[in-house]
Amino acid sequence: MHHDSIAVVDFGGQYAHLIATKVRRQKVLAEILQPEDPISKFKQHKGIILSGNPSLSSFGEDSDYNKEIFDLDIPILGFCFGHQEIAKHYGGNVMNGKQEFGRAQLKINRDHPLFKGLSSSEQVWMSHNDTVTSVGPDFEELGFSILGEGTEPHHFAAIGSDKYRRYGFQFHPEVDDTTHGDEMIRNFAVEICGCSASWEMEQYLEEEIEKIKSRVGSGSVFLLASGGVDSTVAARLFGEALRPEQLHLLHVDNGLMRKNESEQVLKAFKDMGLDANLHFVDATSDFLSALEGLVEPEQKRKAIGDTFVKVFEREAQRLGLSNHLLGQGTIYPDTIETGGTKRSDTIKTHHNRVQIIEDMIAAGKVIEPLADLYKVEVRELGEKLKIPSEMIWRQPFPGPGLGVRLLCSTGTLNDAALIPEIADEVAAVLVNTSFVGTVLPVKSVGVKGDLRSYEHPVMIHGTADWNKLDEIAGTVLKKVRGINRCIWNLSPSMPTEFRPLAATMTKDRLDLLRDADHIVMEGLRRHGLETEVWQCPTVLLPLEIDGHGEELCIVRPIHSERAMTATAAHLPIELIEEIRKEVLALPKISGLAYDLTSKPPGTIEWE
Numbered sequence: 171m172h173h174d175s176i177a178v179v180d181f182g183g184q185y186a187h188l189i190a191t192k193v194r195r196q197k198v199l200a201e202i203l204q205p206e207d208p209i210s211k212f213k214q215h216k217g218i219i220l221s222g223n224p225s226l227s228s229f230g231e232d233s234d235y236n237k238e239i240f241d242l243d244i245p246i247l248g249f250c251f252g253h254q255e256i257a258k259h260y261g262g263n264v265m266n267g268k269q270e271f272g273r274a275q276l277k278i279n280r281d282h283p284l285f286k287g288l289s290s291s292e293q294v295w296m297s298h299n300d301t302v303t304s305v306g307p308d309f310e311e312l313g314f315s316i317l318g319e320g321t322e323p324h325h326f327a328a329i330g331s332d333k334y335r336r337y338g339f340q341f342h343p344e345v346d347d348t349t350h351g352d353e354m355i356r357n358f359a360v361e362i363c364g365c366s367a368s369w370e371m372e373q374y375l376e377e378e379i380e381k382i383k384s385r386v387g388s389g390s391v392f393l394l395a396s397g398g399v400d401s402t403v404a405a406r407l408f409g410e411a412l413r414p415e416q417l418h419l420l421h422v423d424n425g426l427m428r429k430n431e432s433e434q435v436l437k438a439f440k441d442m443g444l445d446a447n448l449h450f451v452d453a454t455s456d457f458l459s460a461l462e463g464l465v466e467p468e469q470k471r472k473a474i475g476d477t478f479v480k481v482f483e484r485e486a487q488r489l490g491l492s493n494h495l496l497g498q499g500t501i502y503p504d505t506i507e508t509g510g511t512k513r514s515d516t517i518k519t520h521h522n523r524v525q526i527i528e529d530m531i532a533a534g535k536v537i538e539p540l541a542d543l544y545k546v547e548v549r550e551l552g553e554k555l556k557i558p559s560e561m562i563w564r565q566p567f568p569g570p571g572l573g574v575r576l577l578c579s580t581g582t583l584n585d586a587a588l589i590p591e592i593a594d595e596v597a598a599v600l601v602n603t604s605f606v607g608t609v610l611p612v613k614s615v616g617v618k619g620d621l622r623s624y625e626h627p628v629m630i631h632g633t634a635d636w637n638k639l640d641e642i643a644g645t646v647l648k649k650v651r652g653i654n655r656c657i658w659n660l661s662p663s664m665p666t667e668f669r670p671l672a673a674t675m676t677k678d679r680l681d682l683l684r685d686a687d688h689i690v691m692e693g694l695r696r697h698g699l700e701t702e703v704w705q706c707p708t709v710l711l712p713l714e715i716d717g718h719g720e721e722l723c724i725v726r727p728i729h730s731e732r733a734m735t736a737t738a739a740h741l742p743i744e745l746i747e748e749i750r751k752e753v754l755a756l757p758k759i760s761g762l763a764y765d766l767t768s769k770p771p772g773t774i775e776w777e
């Protein structure tokens with residue numbers, strides 16, 4: 171079936187895909203195109219959206235993309251960088267400076283179809299360094315922005331030309347902080363471009379089933395099924411599209427699973443009737459030997475991803491399977507965070523995006539029906555497929571499992587000399603508060619301005635007041651360089667001495683992490699918070715504290731929707747007390763802390 175569609179031009183950053191998702195939320199199909207794609211690809215769409223990119227500038231030099239799009243008789247809407255490019259192309263000016271970050275009010279100058287149904291003042295979200303300072307002939311200012319009543323107006327926040335059907339927003343309507351951004355996107359697609367809103371998840375489901383059938387033909391799919399939300403939805407989807415003999419599921423115990431996880435996963439697949447060709451292999455020793463001696467997060471991730479393929483191929487051979495595709499429940503953030511679009515940085519290599527798998531994809535040997543979706547949409551699809559809700563709403567668990575939650579170390583730091591300097595900066599920020607803080611001699615992965623970071627955490631100590639804790643964590647992370655996380659000490663007093671220990675991925679350490687994780691997950695269940703908290707990693711860092719123990723345990727409860735951003739969740743103090751008692755009683759634990767970091771600048775996982 172044909173659907174009217176919008177092309178979203180990916181200028182990098184992590185925005186284009188979010189825009190495409192928001193367009194599809196309005197039931198209009200959206201396709202992401204690259205700026206240098208041939209003009210014929212753009213012509214197939216009823217409208218074009220130019221995305222923003224925090225690291226590109228419209229000021230000065232000409233930017234590199236196919237400007238023939240401006241010759242097309244198709245409406246174009248630009249956001250941020252895209253907005254500035256439109257202004258410039260049609261004779262306006264852009265200057266560097268007059269930045270705005272965060273929330274602002276958009277004051278709309280007149281009734282316009284782009285703002286149909288909205289009021290004359292709307293909350294919008296800004297993030298820009300360059301600013302449009304004038305527009306060319308036949309263009310007008312549709313709205314200006316202010317930070318608050320009575321403050322100086324920031325002109326040309328929204329511009330447009332009904333003659334050319336070109337429009338631009340300095341702000342980002344695709345983020346949730348622009349309160350009526352969805353309506354603005356709908357107005358562009360439906361009112362300006364004339365798209366009919368005909369695309370729905372039901373149809374996506376039907377179309378995906380047809381696509382799977384034609385791709386697989388008389389062959390088969392051998393799906394790596396971890397039991398997580400994504401691979402479970404993928405399994406059901408393949409189950410709908412293929413005959414039972416065409417689908418084989420492989421559940422691998424990689425030794426990095428939670429306590430009793432494999433048992434529960436196998437039972438859940440059985441209960442869903444997906445056990446016709448359900449295979450299980452305990453490959454703990456393969457994974458542990460691949461990880462032996464590794465410390466660096468990316469190396470660990472690659473070893474885990476490669477071992478999955480090795481085990482998969484060995485099992486396929488053992489079962490006598492041939493002419494099969496490797497099935498994976500890969501979702502969109504897995505690709506983008508691995509640097510899988512041309513202009514995105516590698517935040518981390520997801521287990522399903524290691525080089526061997528990229529090579530298999532290039533050779534047409536992989537099938538990933540969810541690769542365009544975010545977690546919220548995967549869950550929506552799971553509901554349409556009638557998967558039991560406790561499976562759909564389980565907290566996500568990463569493919570590399572506890573492998574990215576058990577930090578390893580050589581016991582020495584190459585930037586140890588910097589720590590006292592960073593600690594001085596932390597102390598300066600905390601000087602007039604009731605909190606104290608220190609910098610830990612370990613590093614974890616984070617994401618800053620769309621780029622990967624590998625930096626130190628700061629530990630703070632003070633009272634259990636969430637407003638204060640959030641405020642202090644936010645300020646420390648904003649003001650101090652060289653850090654990407656802020657954790658709150660839950661041990662009775664602030665430790666004074668942290669000694670990094672040499673540690674690698676061993677079964678004993680994994681068993682200890684499994685026990686700590688089990689305490690936290692059981693606590694969430696007891697308090698009915700399993701689904702309210704989006705995800706809650708438990709992490710171990712190899713640190714001796716004040717001469718005791720070997721592992722600092724971190725609890726990281728978060729709220730999120732699409733995993734691209736996250737905020738720290740606030741667990742009830744009673745539950746924190748219960749966790750504290752039980753975790754501190756485990757052998758070798760040197761302390762306990764609570765991660766207060768949002769994403770960015772942290773990531774959800776520590777590696």
Ligand code: XMP
Nearest residue numbers: 519520521566567568569570733773774775
């Ligand atoms: P981060 O840590 O990047 O994680 O904020 C975002 C979401 O992705 C999950 N995650 C993974 N999932 N394979 C997966 O299937 C991976 O390699 C992987 N790494 C992170 C993470 O748990 C979170 O939900």
